[in-house]
Amino acid sequence: MFGLIWLIPAIPLASFAILATLGSRLPARAVAALGVGSIAGSTAIAIAVASQFLQMQTPVTQVLWTWIHVDGFRPEIAFYLDALSVLMTVVITFVSLLIHIYSVEFMRGLEGYSRFFAYMNLFVASMVTLVLANNLLLLYLGWEGVGLCSFLLIGFWYQDPNNGAAARKAFIVTRVGDTAMALGLFLIFSSLGTLDIQEAMRRAGGQWSVGSGIAIAASALLLGGAVGKSAQLPLQTWLPDAMAGPTPTSALIHAATMVTAGVYLIARTHMLFLLAPPIQSAVAILGTATMLMAGFSAMTQSDIKRVLAYSTMSQIGYMFLALGVGAWSAAIFHFMTHAFFKALLFLAAGVVIEALHHEHNIHRMGGLRRALPIAYWPFLIGGSALAGLPLITAGFYSKDLILAQTLNASARLWTVGILGVLLTSFYTYRLIALVFFGDMRTPVTRTFGAAIRIPILVLALLSIVGGFANVPDFLRTALPVASESHTAEVASGMAAAIAFAVGLCFAYLFFIRRPDVAQAIARNPAANALGRLWHAGWGFDWLYDRVFVRPVVWLADAGKRDFIDSISSGLADLSAAANRALSDTQTGQLRWYAAGIAAGSLVFVAIALFL
């Protein structure tokens, strides 16, 4: 069974190749069958491999071939299977399968149907490669592959220049992080002599001392890559704009899988971060700061998908916090539950947007509770899981685990984490209140079939039962186990439950009971200014535009007008001017031509006579 690991990325890749070359000629039914069938095949193999892994519990490496062999540099195309990569692979393929099924109906009849499935398949192939790679170079290949697919899918509706701009922004901002990561890989290879992850971790543990400069540099550079991909401070600005892509894309790439690649990278190379305590605490602080920042921003957004985008950032902030305090498996646990409930929320949001004829503004929605039960119940379940409704939802268990282990490490970060729970609960129920309660403002124009209902129902189920899986125990072979204290867990769980309830009450008060109070607050100038700041994501776009974008554009402009260019552009200008002058002489009037001939012959006769 382990011999089939390579098929998990290979099947979607093959399907991508077929769809990319022949897709536009295939009928839509065949495109859908190929796109979904390939992912179903991968999922089946992933589950079969996982069930066999459960019996063996030992890591497996499958070497396909040597990729490059240059003087000691020998990366292989090889897949490494341990508890971490098994869990990631199963979650990724399974959620992808559900989202692909959803897309069959959601994208039907739209331009670029086969293009969409081609990109999505390529994405799954890259993501699985990233997760299963046994060396950092292959991981980097998958890393760039998912970045490419993210770019292609954000700009999927390329006729609108805004979508193209959002795609470029996502690509360039993550490229900043990727460059740091590439430098990190160079550093690791030059000092450890290998890119094989397990081997490099072993050698790093042997050669580098705790807190040594090189360990700090290597882990800081890897962290740079991780914050870019996972939309954490300071490279978070691309994610809200990435919502320009189709909703299934937002669900799969920008919520469930790709944005958590940074979390996976840090968990995979946790050895390096253990050797660099300052960087590890930087991970925790960055995560916490992002969580707060995104939480405040999510409270004021009016686009339903942007609310979810900010909440994704804040939940990944939780995962980073967990990684930073050494709760490795809690972070991966939260990744799993987050993949379920956030994909659920996005798919349900897609239903709402479709049903209201592409309406994104939550202030123009409302009263959809009766009209759209297929969106209301998933939203309620997914939102409660996101906010951490105690005891029954998956989100509560994973988040509680993170908070309990944070409490062991740092009380200050824990307090902020609890505040984050309050914010999450507030903005989630604000969203639900605005969309599903109150008066109906836009009529529902569409009904939905089984291909959309079934994935939503499955994800809703998983958002509840996913929390009962004992993921940390499963991961103990791959990641270090954090110390557990039962009292801390209970205390932190209680605090989280109280914070959840407070957030819920506030949301209920402001958006259902007394909307006038919320409006009065919104009219207050100070609150209004704060709201606008949060709405703009704390002004990071504005700042980056001033600090980076404009100087670079100015430099490029200045570079375009330098001396060397003036020669070549001067030549072009000269010939253009000559062309204009000559074309002016072509008046089309015969007599002018005759006069020209006569004058010319006179001149030549004169020259012949007098010289």
Place this chain on the structure above:
Amino acid sequence: MGLAGLLARRNVIFMLMSVEVMLNAAGLAFVVAGSQWGQADGQVMFLFILTMAAAEVSVGLALILQLYHRHKSLDADAASEMKG
């Protein structure tokens, strides 16, 4: 005088006639020059000019007919749509 007519006239038929005047003037110049130096070449050249003028007139008249069909006018300036 022929050249002046060519430049001043706008009617194509008159322009063609002006060209004929110029050709005849050139032929006359050849004949005069031939008799001045006592050589037959001038008259030979005039015969050539005569045949060429006949051919030129036939082509020119055909072009004028076409021009008239296209523009319903004999004005040379009307045919200026090839302006650069």
